[in-house]
Amino acid sequence: MVLEKKHMKNADAALTAKNLNVYYGDFLAIKDVNMAMKRNSVTALIGPSGCGKSTFLRCLNRMNDLITSASVRGEILFEDLNIYSDKVDATEIRSKIGMVFQKPNPFPKSIYQNIAFGLKVNGFSGDIDEAVERSLHQASLWEEVKDRLDDSAFTLSGGQQQRLCIARALAVEPEVLLMDEPASSLDPIATLAIEDLVRDLKAHYTIIIVTHNMQQAARVSDETAFFMVGENRSGYLVEHDDTQRIFTNPSNEKTEEYITGRFS
Amino acid sequence: MASELRPVSDRLRRKRTYRRVLGGIFYGLFLASVCVGIIGLVVLLYEVLSNGLPWINWQFITDYPSRHPEEAGLFSALMGTVWLMGMTALFTVPVGVGAAIYLEEYAPRNILTRVIEINVANLAGVPSIVYGLLGLALFVTWFQLGRSILAGSMTLSLLVLPIVILSSREAIRAVPDSYRQAAYAMGADQWQVIKQVILPSAAPGILTGTILAMSRAIGEAAPVIAISALVYLTFVPAHPMDRFTVLPIQIYNWIARPQDEFRGLAAAGIIVLLVILLTMNAIAVFLRNRYQVRSEE
């Protein structure tokens, strides 16, 4: 049972999941998720391993289409349109709903080319230099790389590479940014840099972030959704509420158990 | 700085249709490339079968070549192939497996080992006719073996040696380390471990690799021509120092003749050759599957 404490007007929700079920072959990975994600805020998805939070995230930009055994039932509404309808082109969606991955994955190209790639592929007609610079500013990376844009992306540290991936995603001007445990492969200082960045970005983007680190969720997010592994190992949404409320006074006892660390 | 974002649509036009059409065109192109190979194979087999099948009969196998197409057969070539393959295997398997064992089990990580490995890799890319030249100068002339099956098989065994070494190394590498550890723990020394644990376990893989190497050797005409210098032979070899010919060379001989009937004979010879190859590969695949099932038990 989902406890959806926030009743949002449609206009407030950037993304809404309706009766979402995801199968890998015959295995039901995610069961009946109904959830509205608020615009211009940070929503954190937390839960134990295997609860389907990453799978859910990947539904939001149709990345699961790339997995042949995956099939998605239900709807994801974005701008009043179900992104899974036949009329919608997945590549179109992905340029409006961007994604940053757990392990930084810059292309084996220069820093400049990494960002320019997304622009060119999406038919950008403006000044690429300017767009590259702006994205790097947004990702708080400009100062560190402005003199070496033509260097290979691999000359950057892990934290810098991740910020490059964020800059790359932002360059195509998405409305939503999905982040799949973006700091989990980084050291604590780089992690804090990413968290600061997330807080800055929410003014202009809707951010959905998956994290296994509860303190991070508490620090960074406005709303939190807690997923759990249910019967037959299917993941389901337990509770979705203001972050404050979830961490101080959760409505569901399973949420409380997870938060207080009685299991992980 | 983030607040200076301008609205989206005026600069990122996203070019939906163009990209989709382009993608579709290239998908078709990529698919067509795969079809080139498949269609080529189908056409080739059809050609060979339609021209050659009428000529296949028992006489064809047991007769000797002749100027008269109706009386021609490939017995001498077939026997020559059998002799050559048998002797090639005799030379190449012990040497190849020995080299593989050395490289996998004994060789230290030093320059010499590196040089050996580089050599094996390079030799795999040397044109087969060059091996023929080597065999001609070394085995036929210098060792004075004459244009015999012995010289031919020694040459061919050098040709397929890299294949045998490579596949034997893989087979040896596939033996689980736990077998080795258990054997060493019982106090066996290196050679005992190899002889009694590793080789038996790697044997099916080695056998498969040998069959694949032989199926490469069976189709080789160029180096054999350089050694035997014959394409037309009407007797069966009786001992290793005899002269000889092989199936691919007999096929070549028939192809080179102007009369149309000989084209049919050539096609028939090709069918025989392909059938032999198919059988060898089928055996190799069968062995590989059986072996894999074993090791998973």
Place this chain on the structure above:
Amino acid sequence: MRAQESKNIAGQIISRRRGAVRIEGFIVKWVFFACATISILTTTGILFTLIYQATSFFNEISIWEFLTGTRWTPILKPRSYGVLPLVSGTLLVTLIAALVALPTGLMAAIFLSEYAPDKLRRFVKPVLEVLAGIPTVVYGYFALTFVTPLLQTVFEGLIVFNALSAGLVMGVMIIPMVSSLSEDAMVAVPRNLREGAYALGATRYEVSMKIVVPAALSGIIAAFILAISRAIGETMLVTIAAGATPSLSFNPMESVQTMTAYIVQLSLGEAPVGSLEYNTIFAVGLVLFAMTFVMNLLGFWIVRRFRESY
């Protein structure tokens, strides 16, 4: 006393058995080492025999004349020993084969690596492997009896032995090699690189051509080089289909003779062992070996030097 004696005897037996095994192990190790060094000996042997025999040739004909001469008539009078026509024949056929095989093989590899569903891959790959395993005399037969007549209907007046037929069929013959090596290079590109590109809204075509192929480029180029080297060294196909007329012309409709075809021609001829004509095959063989050797080294070097790190 008895117990002590028997213990001593037992000790001697055990150590003797241990010793025997150890000697056996020692011998065996060196036997295997000898087997491994045969590969070095083979390379040395090839170099030595080619150079040694070619030297006999170069004692009579200058290297300069050999490498720069434009007529190759070692048997017919007036004799001429310029190897360039053979080299150009080889290069012409190889060029045609490369034009066929390199793009087709690469595109087939892209299809198999990026587009094809699993079931299709499992069907197509064995078919390509079969294509690779067919003996080259069969391809020669195919070129002469099917492709040439077909081309003759398109190009009127095309002579029976020509470089075009041989080149086209050679191209089909090396497609599997290009395809398989390129595919290996592309499959090695990690998945998360592709995912990053898809997440930016790229189409499958854009991901394949703008991310995967550039990332696998060194492996793909090495594949090209190795395939070309294979084409240069191919013998039976060109002997059967391309002709026996050494010619410097780069006209694919004409008859040419490749280096390899010449060696076959002479081997089947009457030249006595040790004569000048006989030694020509080693001189030509040396050039052939040098060309393929350099190309193979180049291929391996490119892979090692430019291997992209992900």
